Amino acid sequence: MKILGIIAEYNPFHHGHNYQLQEAKALTQADVVIVLMSGNVVQRGEFGILDKWQRADIACQSGADLVVEAPLLASLQGADYFASWSMQCLSLIGCTYCLFGTESASAQDLEDFLTWEHEHHDRLQTQIRQRLKTGASYVAAMSQAVEELHPDLSFDYSASNHTLGIQYTKANRFLEQPLKLIALPRISGLSGRVLLSGSQIRQKYQEDSLFPDDLPPLTFQRLKNSKGVSWEDYWPFLKYQLLCHEPKSLRTIFGMREGVEHLLLNQVAQAGSFEEYVAQRTSRRWTRVSLQRLLMATLLNITDAQWQTYRENWQNDPVARVLACNKQGQTFLKQQRNRKIHLFANLTQPLSKSYGLNLRADRIYKMNARGVVQDQIMGRYPFRIKADQSAKNG
Numbered sequence: 001m002k003i004l005g006i007i008a009e010y011n012p013f014h015h016g017h018n019y020q021l022q023e024a025k026a027l028t029q030a031d032v033v034i035v036l037m038s039g040n041v042v043q044r045g046e047f048g049i050l051d052k053w054q055r056a057d058i059a060c061q062s063g064a065d066l067v068v069e070a071p072l073l074a075s076l077q078g079a080d081y082f083a084s085w086s087m088q089c090l091s092l093i094g095c096t097y098c099l100f101g102t103e104s105a106s107a108q109d110l111e112d113f114l115t116w117e118h119e120h121h122d123r124l125q126t127q128i129r130q131r132l133k134t135g136a137s138y139v140a141a142m143s144q145a146v147e148e149l150h151p152d153l154s155f156d157y158s159a160s161n162h163t164l165g166i167q168y169t170k171a172n173r174f175l176e177q178p179l180k181l182i183a184l185p186r187i188s189g190l191s192g193r194v195l196l197s198g199s200q201i202r203q204k205y206q207e208d209s210l211f212p213d214d215l216p217p218l219t220f221q222r223l224k225n226s227k228g229v230s231w232e233d234y235w236p237f238l239k240y241q242l243l244c245h246e247p248k249s250l251r252t253i254f255g256m257r258e259g260v261e262h263l264l265l266n267q268v269a270q271a272g273s274f275e276e277y278v279a280q281r282t283s284r285r286w287t288r289v290s291l292q293r294l295l296m297a298t299l300l301n302i303t304d305a306q307w308q309t310y311r312e313n314w315q316n317d318p319v320a321r322v323l324a325c326n327k328q329g330q331t332f333l334k335q336q337r338n339r340k341i342h343l344f345a346n347l348t349q350p351l352s353k354s355y356g357l358n359l360r361a362d363r364i365y366k367m368n369a370r371g372v373v374q375d376q377i378m379g380r381y382p383f384r385i386k387a388d389q390s391a392k393n394g
Helices: 015-028 052-061 079-093 107-119 121-132 138-149 160-173 198-206 217-226 231-243 260-265 274-279 288-299 304-316 327-335 353-366
Strands: 003-008 032-037 066-069 097-102 180-185 319-326 342-344 383-385
Touching: 003 015, 003 079, 015 032, 015 097, 015 180, 032 052, 032 079, 032 327, 052 066, 052 217, 052 319, 052 383, 066 327, 079 160, 097 160, 107 121, 107 160, 107 180, 121 138, 160 180, 231 274, 231 288, 260 288, 274 288, 304 353, 319 327, 319 353
Parallel strands: 003 032, 003 097, 032 066, 097 180, 319 342, 319 383
Antiparallel strands: 066 319
């Protein structure tokens, strides 16, 4: 079987995602399209604007055959680990192809860049270290070094999708059976419609300026009915967590390094909102996204020791939850019983420690201060979409 994997967050599912799914099916003629989707915690260090069940449902009604929840190992980390763990999941599930979006680069462009990077590794690392000393973040230092050492590069390395695409390509090289990679350049518009990015949509949502045409119908309706989630909803809980810590104890939280715990605790009692708190701490060294990942780990109270145990447990017993599927996806699940990862549908069966932190994230997500989030654990089962119901979200 030709099994296509797509790594996504759908935060929220927009016109560009819909285009990608339709093009993926047309380009590959895949027998099954599997989406590995971040759960309620997404890679930018925040909660999904819609819960994972709703996002999975929309994806399945828009062309995906099976939506599987990515482990927190992927979704609460930077691009390199996000890509590495996600590619491992696709391989364990049994995917033979992986399609991802880029701004403009082809899969071969990304392969060529990695070859260049390997050949110039020492010079590149020297340049990066010099820029880190000036206070630049690692991402910024890397981009500046590449720009100086490889001025004739045919694509913008710093573009977010190129950065992720390079990490997917690198991770794929380490798989026992590498997947066939397909890069799909993004388009700026479709049928006279400007395609908004996820961040643009979330911003417009917060400003109450979204129009129905800005989003696929299902997404717009879900946001209208469900009331989207933001970091601000969890500020009281995060502030409580921070106020309970001293630098020594906060240093035990996963990801804390270089004395950032002092930055996070400085005058936290005076901060009136999440936006105010983060804005005061964002810098060239500590970007908003890197801070948000640290704060999410703090909110979830994940210590470094717990994270290491979780990682070891998952490596020994990889598991993932099925969030949505159609008939084709169900058939795949029944036929592929020798896969190297345990895909489960509900919580009636005993679970290993490999899923515990995902459950913790779901429980905290449910505590939304505005009460707009349904229970994420009990009584939740995969959405099963009939074939004639798909493609409603075009």
